[in-house]
Each structure stands twice: as C-alpha cells, then as structure tokens.
Amino acid sequence: MVTLPSSPLNYVAIGDSLTVGVGSTIFTPGFVERYKKLTEQALNRPLVVDTFAKKGATSSQIYQTFDFPPLQYALQHAELITLTAGGNDFIQAGKQFLRTRNIGFLHHALNTSIANINRMIIVIHQMKQNQYHPVIIRILNLYNPFPQIPEINDWITRFNQQLLLLTNPPYIQIADIYHAFLGHERELLFIDHIHPNPRGYEVMAQTVAQLGFGPLL
Numbered sequence: 001m002v003t004l005p006s007s008p009l010n011y012v013a014i015g016d017s018l019t020v021g022v023g024s025t026i027f028t029p030g031f032v033e034r035y036k037k038l039t040e041q042a043l044n045r046p047l048v049v050d051t052f053a054k055k056g057a058t059s060s061q062i063y064q065t066f067d068f069p070p071l072q073y074a075l076q077h078a079e080l081i082t083l084t085a086g087g088n089d090f091i092q093a094g095k096q097f098l099r100t101r102n103i104g105f106l107h108h109a110l111n112t113s114i115a116n117i118n119r120m121i122i123v124i125h126q127m128k129q130n131q132y133h134p135v136i137i138r139i140l141n142l143y144n145p146f147p148q149i150p151e152i153n154d155w156i157t158r159f160n161q162q163l164l165l166l167t168n169p170p171y172i173q174i175a176d177i178y179h180a181f182l183g184h185e186r187e188l189l190f191i192d193h194i195h196p197n198p199r200g201y202e203v204m205a206q207t208v209a210q211l212g213f214g215p216l217l
Helices: 031-043 059-067 069-076 087-100 104-128 150-164 177-181 198-209
Strands: 009-015 047-053 080-084 136-140 172-175
Touching (some): 009 059, 009 069, 031 047, 047 069, 059 069, 059 104, 087 104, 104 136, 150 172, 150 177, 177 198
Parallel strands (some): 009 047, 009 080, 136 172
C-alpha cells in the first residue's frame, strides 16, 4: 500500500527586510526558507510559502499591505503566519535621535509600531474567526542594531515588553530574537551592522521554531 504525502500547509510570511532576507547571499537562504525547512521537519508535512515583504518597510507600510487582495486571499488560507515589523520604525527614529537627541522620535516609533502590529493581529483574527482549521502566528521581536546607544536599547526593550502583551498562546507567540542576538551582534549581523548575516538568519529561524507548532501538530 502506497502512503500518500500529507497535504501541504499554507505559510504566509509578512514583513520587512528580515522577511525578505537582506543580509543573506544569493547562495544562502534567509529566515523564511530556513524556518520553512525546520517546520517541515517538525511536522513532517510540506509547506507552500507566500511572502509579502519589502526592504525598508515600516510597520505602517506593512499594515497598508493588508488591503492588498492577494495578501488577504493568502491569509484566509494560511495555517502558519510569521511577521517581522517595527525594525525600520526604530532605525529611522534612531537616526533622527542621534541627529537631534530628541527622545520623542523613539517614543513615536514605539507607539506607532505596537499599534500597527495590534491592528494586523485584529485583521487576521477577523479573517480567521469563522474558520475551523487552526492557525498560528509567530511575531519576531526586535534585536538592537545599535547596542552601543543605551537610549535606543531602552526603547527597543519597551517595544519588546509591549509586544508580549499581544500574545495568545499557543496561537500567537513572540519569538525572543532580542536575547538570541544580545552580545553576539558581531557574529550575527551583516557587514552593514543592521541586517542579519546567514548565521543570524539561522538563529532567528531556530528561535521561532523553538516556540513549537501547537495546534498544527
């Protein structure tokens, strides 16, 4: 008797440069491909991936893509969703802070990014609330590409703390990329000192995979 392969799961990856994979090379996979492989191994099922991401996208720009019909369609059929957002808000705010020393830029980045991520979760919930198949959402918190600047680190820590308030285990969980990278920035960041290198993307994928797959098992 021939055993047919399990039906594939639908994985939707949403976000910014980290979802795009900026910092990896043409010959090495980024976060999405690495996490896909780990998930397939854990569940023993193939994944079909749809990626909606743009280099440099802020949380507001990512939220705007939720009006994009192909993303709406993909989300309606998704069993697994990952989200990277907020990093570019803080990169822009960090540069403005270094130029002006005005902490208001960092405060605005915090409020805006958390509000946008919360809105994204609400939209996904509204799309999925009448469906019976399980869905899990994995949101990656932020590492600090400016570890030498205490003020920026303080606000990224606040962001990560507020992000935890959005969790709803086992469905919505936050991957602690901040502590996975802390003290290892030189090893895990690309030559631009902002994006992960291939090793950094592997650490990200492993950290998200360690949250498990709960309802999908």
